Amino acid sequence: MKVSLREIRKVFSDGTHALRGVSLDVFPGEVLALLGENGAGKTTLMKILSGIYRPTSGEIYVDGRRVKPKNARDALKLGIAMVHQHLSLIPGLTALENVAVLEGASLSPVSTELRRRVEKIAEELGFEIEWDRDVEELPLGMRQRVEIVKALYWGAQLLILDEPTTVLSPPEVKSLFQVVKRLKEQGRSVVYITHKIPEVMEIADRVVVLRRGLKSAEFSPPYDAKRLVEAMVGEVKTEAVERLGKPGERPVLEVKDLWVYDGDRAVVQGVDLVVREREILAIVGVEGNGQEHLVETIVGVRKRSRGMIKIYGGYAYIPDDRQKKALVLEMSLVENAIIGKENEFAKRGLISWQQAERFTAKLIEEFGIVAPGPWSSARQLSGGNQQKLVVGRELSRGAKLIVAHQPTRGLDVATTEYVQTLLIKTRNAGVGVLLVTSDLDEAYKIADTIAVMYRGKIVAYGPVEEMGIELVGKKMAGL
Amino acid sequence: MRRLALSLLNTGLALFLAFVLGAIAMWISGYDPLLSYKSMLLTPLSDLTYLFSALAFSAPILLTGLTFAVGLKAGLFNIGAEGQTYMGALGAVAAAYLTRDVSALPLAAFLGVAFAVAWSAIPALLKIWRGVNEVVGTIMMNWVAYWLVIMAVSTIFANPSQPEESVKMPEAARLTPLVAGTDLTLAVPLAYLTAVLIYVFLRYSVWGYRISISGQNPTVAKAYGIRPEQAVLVAFGIGALTAGLAGVLQVVARPPSYSLARNLANVYGLGFDGITAAMLGRGHPIGVLLASVFLGILQEGARHMQIEVGTPFEFIRVIQGLLILFLALQMLRKI
Numbered sequence: 104m105k106v107s108l109r110e111i112r113k114v115f116s117d118g119t120h121a122l123r124g125v126s127l128d129v130f131p132g133e134v135l136a137l138l139g140e141n142g143a144g145k146t147t148l149m150k151i152l153s154g155i156y157r158p159t160s161g162e163i164y165v166d167g168r169r170v171k172p173k174n175a176r177d178a179l180k181l182g183i184a185m186v187h188q189h190l191s192l193i194p195g196l197t198a199l200e201n202v203a204v205l206e207g208a209s210l211s212p213v214s215t216e217l218r219r220r221v222e223k224i225a226e227e228l229g230f231e232i233e234w235d236r237d238v239e240e241l242p243l244g245m246r247q248r249v250e251i252v253k254a255l256y257w258g259a260q261l262l263i264l265d266e267p268t269t270v271l272s273p274p275e276v277k278s279l280f281q282v283v284k285r286l287k288e289q290g291r292s293v294v295y296i297t298h299k300i301p302e303v304m305e306i307a308d309r310v311v312v313l314r315r316g317l318k319s320a321e322f323s324p325p326y327d328a329k330r331l332v333e334a335m336v337g338e339v340k341t342e343a344v345e346r347l348g349k350p351g352e353r354p355v356l357e358v359k360d361l362w363v364y365d366g367d368r369a370v371v372q373g374v375d376l377v378v379r380e381r382e383i384l385a386i387v388g389v390e391g392n393g394q395e396h397l398v399e400t401i402v403g404v405r406k407r408s409r410g411m412i413k414i415y416g417g418y419a420y421i422p423d424d425r426q427k428k429a430l431v432l433e434m435s436l437v438e439n440a441i442i443g444k445e446n447e448f449a450k451r452g453l454i455s456w457q458q459a460e461r462f463t464a465k466l467i468e469e470f471g472i473v474a475p476g477p478w479s480s481a482r483q484l485s486g487g488n489q490q491k492l493v494v495g496r497e498l499s500r501g502a503k504l505i506v507a508h509q510p511t512r513g514l515d516v517a518t519t520e521y522v523q524t525l526l527i528k529t530r531n532a533g534v535g536v537l538l539v540t541s542d543l544d545e546a547y548k549i550a551d552t553i554a555v556m557y558r559g560k561i562v563a564y565g566p567v568e569e570m571g572i573e574l575v576g577k578k579m580a581g582l
Numbered sequence: 583m584r585r586l587a588l589s590l591l592n593t594g595l596a597l598f599l600a601f602v603l604g605a606i607a608m609w610i611s612g613y614d615p616l617l618s619y620k621s622m623l624l625t626p627l628s629d630l631t632y633l634f635s636a637l638a639f640s641a642p643i644l645l646t647g648l649t650f651a652v653g654l655k656a657g658l659f660n661i662g663a664e665g666q667t668y669m670g671a672l673g674a675v676a677a678a679y680l681t682r683d684v685s686a687l688p689l690a691a692f693l694g695v696a697f698a699v700a701w702s703a704i705p706a707l708l709k710i711w712r713g714v715n716e717v718v719g720t721i722m723m724n725w726v727a728y729w730l731v732i733m734a735v736s737t738i739f740a741n742p743s744q745p746e747e748s749v750k751m752p753e754a755a756r757l758t759p760l761v762a763g764t765d766l767t768l769a770v771p772l773a774y775l776t777a778v779l780i781y782v783f784l785r786y787s788v789w790g791y792r793i794s795i796s797g798q799n800p801t802v803a804k805a806y807g808i809r810p811e812q813a814v815l816v817a818f819g820i821g822a823l824t825a826g827l828a829g830v831l832q833v834v835a836r837p838p839s840y841s842l843a844r845n846l847a848n849v850y851g852l853g854f855d856g857i858t859a860a861m862l863g864r865g866h867p868i869g870v871l872l873a874s875v876f877l878g879i880l881q882e883g884a885r886h887m888q889i890e891v892g893t894p895f896e897f898i899r900v901i902q903g904l905l906i907l908f909l910a911l912q913m914l915r916k917i
Binding site: 399402403404420422427428429430431433434438441442443445446449452453454456 | 803
């Protein structure tokens with residue numbers, strides 16, 4: 104099956120020009136990587152192809168015939184399916200039921216015929232899936248496989264994988280690549296959406312790079328990583344900042360034998376850690392191994408069940424979800440900028456909004472936040488600028504400890520670089536940083552010390568020089 | 583600016599629909615809608631006495647409206663103003679019972695507000711400690727207050743010479759009309775000043791800011807050291823202050839009786855009128871002020887409508903009910 108997109112444009116109702124005229128072909132049996140930064144339009148383009156969005160203008164052809172998929176089911180009938188970054192299985196149903204249920208159709212009892220066909224598809228791909236368990240109980244990697252099987256069961260000839268490795272540990276990534284190769288051998292096409300260059304180099308037959316809603320380049324092997332990056336981000340100008348000096352002796356955070364329960368499940372199980380001055384301690388691990396509970400207990404959002412937490416000299420907190428945990432989107436930048444330090448702007452209990460506005464203007468300038476003005480609402484900012492606002496606010500607290508949870512998630516390359524640089528600079532100035540990340544590149548790039556978290560426990564801990572990637576990868580997977 | 587325009591448009595639309603459907607109801611029932619509306623909306627503005635009476639109606643509605651508005655800011659659906667108003671009035675009656683000179687006035691204010699605050703503390707604490715939804719808690723307390731106050735007014739605080747009402751405020755402790763022959767007492771400027779103070783509190787005070795943050799996003803509040811439970815407590819407390827004040831004023835500053843009717847007629851329904859005012863005023867204190875003046879005019883106008891055109895007073899309830907319905911629909915859509 105050959106799929107062609109012609110001059111696709113998409114303008115969202117808030118005025119964002121997500122796509123400005125992109126044309127693209129996908130040939131049978133090829134793995135096409137769609138590379139680009141967050142916000143480049145990759146996902147939007149593929150959501151149009153899979154019927155979730157309608158294009159503002161432009162045409163779609165399947166084997167030369169013009170098509171207009173109205174929803175995901177329409178697209179599936181044409182043989183196009185998308186596996187989303189945030190998987191879209193229905194909790195409460197078993198894996199098999201999830202395969203059986205199709206958008207807009209009612210759930211009928213699962214027949215043995217269906218089970219037989221599903222198991223055959225899984226076997227061909229080398230999957231071992233516990234079909235009768237509630238999907239919520241399955242690990243993320245397995246849920247992804249369920250979605251792939253579901254797409255194939257309903258006859259997908261073109262499979263779109265949106266950032267499929269975000270939720271996977273290194274060994275799971277390897278086996279995903281095997282699956283992609285097998286799909287290709289079966290004559291199906293795969294569109295692989297990513298912003299990770301190493302993945303592209305490993306599996307793509309062809310690479311199309313998007314930048315700001317336009318196709319900026321197209322490559323075929325052999326690839327040159329440097330040229331891929333350039334096509335993705337334009338010219339990057341960043342000053343390289345390195346960690347200076349060894350970590351100090353004095354601790355800024357001590358955690359001893361910390362246990363946190365969620366209901367009656369022990370999510371954090373006896374964690375010990377110390378962050379010292381001038382140290383970046385990275386806690387790495389696949390998401391969902393207790394990191395969130397650990398962080399939120401340290402900053403006091405959750406209650407600990409047992410153990411000790413000591414913070415010396417105050418803390419600043421960069422949460423993993425800026426829209427839900429760090430900002431009040433309906434409120435202005437000024438109101439958001441003073442959260443947690445409102446007392447500093449108050450005299451006799453009354454806040455001086457003038458003073459708060461001056462402070463916000465300073466943040467905007469210092470951290471290069473692109474905003475219509477200090478009184479515009481936080482919602483109006485792009486994701487990257489929202490994060491800069493959060494990071495700016497937190498760094499300006501002057502705390503001795505910074506708790507940074509996935510501080511660069513969803514940011515484009517330039518902003519990621521910027522935030523990481525800021526963290527290193529702050530560290531060099533003597534602050535301790537607790538960095539919790541699932542991005543190993545980030546951990547190796549900026550951390551002094553690495554700890555691996557698996558199922559609520561710290562399973563490996565040591566200076567970055569002693570923590571080889573092989574070892575860390577194994578520990579992350581629980582091996 | 584655009585948001586303000588949109589919200590005005592929405593409010594206007596709700597008003598328009600409520601009045602159109604109200605007109606249809608009148609027409610079906612055999613009354614002339616145009617004449618009725620003319621009498622309802624214009625007569626109160628035609629004479630200073632009528633206008634002052636409308637303003638007197640607006641004062642308690644404004645105060646209970648502020649209760650609901652402050653609750654909304656904190657993310658609460660605090661409909662406890664009704665019961666807190668009863669308790670405020672009860673406090674005033676207790677003061678009248680205890681002292682028979684001018685000191686009854688400050689005592690009334692103190693007791694009334696104290697009763698109301700204590701009353702609101704129960705649903706607030708139930709919410710904080712046990713997670714009881716504030717709607718359930720406040721409705722419960724409203725009914726407990728209703729029967730409790732009726733009992734008190736019928737027994738210890740009953741007026742021996744006029745059994746249908748409570749003991750009267752001593753004459754020296756009454757807030758009498760500022761303009762003789764009208765209902766306009768100090769209650770009106772006092773209520774308007776309260777609205778301005780609440781505005782300043784919400785807009786400029788540290789606690790007003792904390793209430794807004796925890797109301798909009800308690801997760802964010804918690805992450806940065808603002809405790810949402812404290813915000814809930816403060817919001818409930820401030821709300822009870824204004825609702826209690828409404829109850830006190832309905833006794834000490836409401837000619838001609840200066841007492842609490844045994845069937846609670848002079849406080850009954852104020853809390854719910856306040857919800858209409860708060861929703862119509864979009865939760866902004868100054869908006870609530872304007873809305874309560876408008877509702878005061880309707881209240882006064884309805885009497886004239888009944889006298890001049892013969893359209894029953896109850897149609898005002900129909901229109902207010904429809905208005906709440908349309909405003910609530912808009913609110914639901916936003917959520």
